[in-house]
Amino acid sequence: MPLSDAKTDDHPYWVRVVVDLPLQGPFDYRSDEEISVGTRVIVPFGRRKLVGMVVDCPQVPAHDPDQVRAIESVLRDVEPMEDSWLRFARFAADYYQRPLGEVILPALPQPLRRVSDYQGKRSGAGPVARLDKRRVAAAQPLEPGFAPALNQAQQAAVDAVGAATGFAPTLLFGVTGSGKTEVYLHAAQQVLAQGRNILMLVPEINLTPQFERALRARLEPATGPGGVAVMHSGLSDGERLRAWLRVRRGEARVVLGTRLAIFAPVVNVGLIVVDEEHDPSYKQQDGLRYSARDLAVWRARDLGVPVILGSATPSLESWVNAERGHYRRLDLTDRARDVEMPTVRLVDTRRLPMENGMSPQLLEAMRRRLDNNEQVLVYLNRRGYAPALHCASCGWVSQCPRCTAYTVLHRGQFGGHQLHCHHCGYQRRVPPACPDCGDQDLQPMGRGTQRIEEHLAELFPQARVARIDADTTRLKGSAQALFDRVHAHEIDILVGTQMVAKGHDFANLGLVGVLNADAMLFSQDFRAPERLFAQLMQVSGRAGRHTGHGEVIVQTGYPEQTVYQALARHDFAGFARHAMREREAASLPPYSHQALLTAESRELPEALAFLQQARASAEDVLQREGTHELVSLYDPVPFRIVRVAHVCRAQLLVEATQRSALHTLLRRWLADLNALPEARRVRWQLEVDPLEI
Ligand SMILES: [Zn+2]
Ligand SMILES: [Zn+2]
Numbered sequence: 161m162p163l164s165d166a167k168t169d170d171h172p173y174w175v176r177v178v179v180d181l182p183l184q185g186p187f188d189y190r191s192d193e194e195i196s197v198g199t200r201v202i203v204p205f206g207r208r209k210l211v212g213m214v215v216d217c218p219q220v221p222a223h224d225p226d227q228v229r230a231i232e233s234v235l236r237d238v239e240p241m242e243d244s245w246l247r248f249a250r251f252a253a254d255y256y257q258r259p260l261g262e263v264i265l266p267a268l269p270q271p272l273r274r275v276s277d278y279q280g281k282r283s284g285a286g287p288v289a290r291l292d293k294r295r296v297a298a299a300q301p302l303e304p305g306f307a308p309a310l311n312q313a314q315q316a317a318v319d320a321v322g323a324a325t326g327f328a329p330t331l332l333f334g335v336t337g338s339g340k341t342e343v344y345l346h347a348a349q350q351v352l353a354q355g356r357n358i359l360m361l362v363p364e365i366n367l368t369p370q371f372e373r374a375l376r377a378r379l380e381p382a383t384g385p386g387g388v389a390v391m392h393s394g395l396s397d398g399e400r401l402r403a404w405l406r407v408r409r410g411e412a413r414v415v416l417g418t419r420l421a422i423f424a425p426v427v428n429v430g431l432i433v434v435d436e437e438h439d440p441s442y443k444q445q446d447g448l449r450y451s452a453r454d455l456a457v458w459r460a461r462d463l464g465v466p467v468i469l470g471s472a473t474p475s476l477e478s479w480v481n482a483e484r485g486h487y488r489r490l491d492l493t494d495r496a497r498d499v500e501m502p503t504v505r506l507v508d509t510r511r512l513p514m515e516n517g518m519s520p521q522l523l524e525a526m527r528r529r530l531d532n533n534e535q536v537l538v539y540l541n542r543r544g545y546a547p548a549l550h551c552a553s554c555g556w557v558s559q560c561p562r563c564t565a566y567t568v569l570h571r572g573q574f575g576g577h578q579l580h581c582h583h584c585g586y587q588r589r590v591p592p593a594c595p596d597c598g599d600q601d602l603q604p605m606g607r608g609t610q611r612i613e614e615h616l617a618e619l620f621p622q623a624r625v626a627r628i629d630a631d632t633t634r635l636k637g638s639a640q641a642l643f644d645r646v647h648a649h650e651i652d653i654l655v656g657t658q659m660v661a662k663g664h665d666f667a668n669l670g671l672v673g674v675l676n677a678d679a680m681l682f683s684q685d686f687r688a689p690e691r692l693f694a695q696l697m698q699v700s701g702r703a704g705r706h707t708g709h710g711e712v713i714v715q716t717g718y719p720e721q722t723v724y725q726a727l728a729r730h731d732f733a734g735f736a737r738h739a740m741r742e743r744e745a746a747s748l749p750p751y752s753h754q755a756l757l758t759a760e761s762r763e764l765p766e767a768l769a770f771l772q773q774a775r776a777s778a779e780d781v782l783q784r785e786g787t788h789e790l791v792s793l794y795d796p797v798p799f800r801i802v803r804v805a806h807v808c809r810a811q812l813l814v815e816a817t818q819r820s821a822l823h824t825l826l827r828r829w830l831a832d833l834n835a836l837p838e839a840r841r842v843r844w845q846l847e848v849d850p851l852e853i
Contacts, residue, residue: 175231176216177203178261180273185261187212188221189231198240200268202232202275211235211273213264215246235278237288238408245425248459255458256848257826258448266447267423269401291402299386305377310346314339317490318346321431321468327461331437331482332470334492335501335730336701340470341371343492344433345378347468348414352382356430357413359459361452363439364662365392365418369640375416383413391417391424419444419452422459432460436662437469437478438694440851449847453478472701472732473694476743477750479736495705502672502703502710504728506719516615517607522673522713523619530623530652534670534707538612538655539699542676543629544568545611546604549579551594557605560586564803569604570631571614584805612675613655623652628660661699672703674714681718684800685853686748689723693735696727749849753819755826756850757812757833761842764798764808770838771796771812774829777836778814781828790821813853 173194176186189203199214209232221228249267253260271277271287278286310318321330321343334340348358365372376388389403389412406412408425415424419442434442434456442452453469460467469478469487482489495501507521515523518538526536548566549558558567560581567579567586577590593600604611613627626632626642633639639659645651649668654660680692696714704710716724726735744751757774759767775793782788794813802808816822830846833839 172225174218174221174228175201175214176218177201177212177231178215178259178264179203179205179210179212180261180265181205181210182259182262184259186215188218188223188228190221190225190228191231191234193234195231195234196240198242198246200235200238200272202235202278204229204232209275209279211265211275211278212261213241215260215264233278235272235286237286238272238405241425242427244463247462248455249423251458251462252448252450252455255823256448256450257830257846263448267420269404270397271401272404287401288405291398291405296402301385302377302380304381305374307345307378308339308342310342311339311494313492313494314343314346317343317492318350320488320490321347321466322350324466326464328466329457329460329481329487330466330468331474331478331487331489332468332492333474333482333489333732334470334472335495336472336698337495337499337705338472338492339495340435340492341374344435344468344470345375347431347466348379348433349382351430352379352413354430355428356465357410357426357428358415358431358433359421359424359426359429359456360414360416360433360435361421361442361456362416362418362435363441365390365394365416372416375414379414387412388414388416389424391415391421393418393420419450422450422452422455429459429463429465431465432456432467434467434469436471438471438473438475438690440691443851449845449850451849451851454849473690473697474732474736476690476736476739480740480750483740499704499706499708500710501730502700502712504700504712504714504730506724506728507713507715508717508719509715510717515619517612517675518615518673519713519715522715525671525711525713526620526653526673529671529711530620532670533668535646535649535651535666535668536653536671536673537660537666537669537699537702538616538653538673538675539657539661540607540609540612540655540675541657541695542606542608542679543610543631543657544580544582544608545571545577545614546608547606548604549590549602550605551597551599551602553599553601554594554597556594556596560584562586562803562805563801565801568608571610583801586805607676609655609657616653616655620653624650625653625655626651628654628656630657630659633659658695658699661695661702664702665705666702667706669702670704670707670710672699672710672712674699674712677714677724678716678718681716681721681723686743686746687851689721690739693723693727693732696723697730697732700727747815747817753816753822754850754853755814755822756847756853757814757844758799758809758847759796759811759842759844760807760809762806762808764802764810766838766841767808767810768796768798770836770842770844771810773836773838774833774844775812777832778825778829781825781832785821785824785828787821787825790818791816791825811853 173191175189178186195214203212249263253263265273380387389407410427434453437453444450481487507519512519529536546569549569558579560567563583565583567581570578570580580587609629617625628642680688700712703712722738759770761767792815796812799809
């Protein structure tokens with residue numbers, strides 16, 4: 161007999177269920193069997209059926225029991241989620257102001273939350289049973305990886321982490337090449353030897369499979385073959401489900417993953433590691449807009465375990481936490497291989513004749529390195545041939561019809577030129593003549609990686625030039641193939657965007673040239689200098705990692721700026737001191753706490769009107785709470801790129817000197833927002849601790 165028809169009026173069980181909908185929830189259901197918290201169920205919702213999760217088992221339902229519907233079925237193919245995991249999800253929902261269901265369900269692999277996987281024609285016993293039935297080849301034991309001896313600073317760091325008990329946040333501050341990974345690996349081995357498990361977050365995995373291989377080779381001798389599970393957004397549904405199940409069942413003892421892995425159901429956690437903790441990719445930019453780094457610290461505190469945040473250029477948030485004594489800071493000051501840091505030269509472009517965006521100094525240095533059979537990296541964080549196309553006769557500039565942005569000129573492999581919008585994906589062929597005045601002489605404006613690659617091939621005809629950016633690495637495996645060619649020294653000059661800055665160890669690279677760094681310097685975002693410093697430090701770290709006489713040439717029109725001066729001295733601490741003073745004076749994070757309400761609509765006035773109403777409603781809440789002195793509400797303003805794909809965007813910034821005052825406001829305020837008159841005409845989003853403003 162189907163559950164829904166069961167006569168359970170005598171002694172029904174009541175369960176509270178969350179589903180993945182933008183509704184606050186949870187929702188009460190009736191069941192004729194006992195179900196523990198953390199179990200997935202299929203429930204009727206309106207006319208649909210949804211997979212949900214039981215989060216509470218109340219004695220009585222919140223509404224008239226006769227109105228409460230029965231659950232459809234109980235999914236027992238996975239153990240109920242652990243209490244600590246549910247606690248973690250609850251914290252994330254509360255902190256980021258999202259319904260609990262929108263945290264819990266998206267954190268599960270797709271097949272575990274799709275009704276059709278359980279009730280469709282070919283569903284059988286569900287995706288877990290189907291997966292378990294397949295014969296999957298057993299993981300092969302790997303050759304144990306070579307473990308280099310630790311230097312003194314590394315050993316001290318490993319000892320300090322090993323000696324920590326309970327929640328112990330450590331900021332591992334180490335220059336590029338100082339061997340932070342070795343510290344993670346040794347600390348991980350200690351934890352595995354104690355029988356406990358590890359969660360390790362990295363900003364990016366797709367691009368660095370060699371890191372994954374090295375990690376497996378080092379840790380699988382302790383965990384057994386297949387003991388390391390990898391989680392990132394590039395996995396197929398099936399791969400992700402398999403990895404997730406191995407973690408949930410405790411078969412995989414190390415989880416290596418990108419930001420989404422912070423929600424991995426790791427059991428018996430003994431250590432959490434966040435590598436490159438400053439990296440913006442730890443921030444989720446849609447849906448639940450969480451910071452995996454911040455959640456990692458919370459999870460470690462809740463579980464009472466150590467957490468290591470590693471970086472050569474820590475976020476100012478973490479740096480200040482260390483200065484205040486909340487985190488312990490451990491410094492790795494020397495390069496592990498005992499080679500010198502690269503020399504950084506600032507080339508002032510204001511007084512120089514430039515050749516296609518490159519200074520005589522840079523070209524001369526390139527010539528020297530190439531003659532010496534070394535490799536050169538030219539770094540330009542702007543893909544395409546030129547940022548825009550323009551008409552010198554009338555001033556026309558190629559503009560996206562759907563966005564307030566220029567379209568970028570791209571040269572096709574076989575000569576066909578196109579204009580691409582990097583914001584909405586719009587593409588068109590280059591017009592044969594100016595659409596406004598008919599002049600046929602349309603010129604590229606500025607330079608992207610494609611154009612620099614072309615110039616370098618002309619300037620250095622003997623050199624083998626290659627480009628690594630999002631355009632040349634679209635196909636699966638193509639990035640790895642390009643990197644392999646660099647490692648094999650089949651490439652002399654590499655032109656690349658920030659894709660090349662992360663984590664690659666090019667043995668023969670002697671010189672890095674940085675073009676157009678200033679583009680980031682005067683951005684309106686107050687975090688821009690911090691991000692620029694981190695990016696330049698990271699890309700500089702590619703030079704001379706093995707040879708020891710590496711050189712970095714940064715072309716800038718503002719060499720006197722602190723960010724460049726500090727970079728030339730490899731002085732993150734000096735840069736941080738300066739940036740902290742500025743932030744403190746302006747009362748910006750980490751000296752204040754922010755939330756950002758954004759609104760989207762067809763017409764900008766609608767979005768602005770909604771934000772005005774929202775602002776008035778927030779003022780009311782602050783007056784009622786008596787907290788208006790702790791919280792500032794800014795005026796609603798349009799985004800810098802106000803229209804993307806025909807949608808206009810505006811934002812309202814909220815800033816508080818006290819975290820608790822901010823969160824009290826958000827809780828009350830959020831309940832009011834949907835009732836505002838303009839709310840029906842806009843899409844709105846609230847982001848806590850926004851990274852970009
Ligand atoms: Zn024209
Ligand atoms: Zn566009």
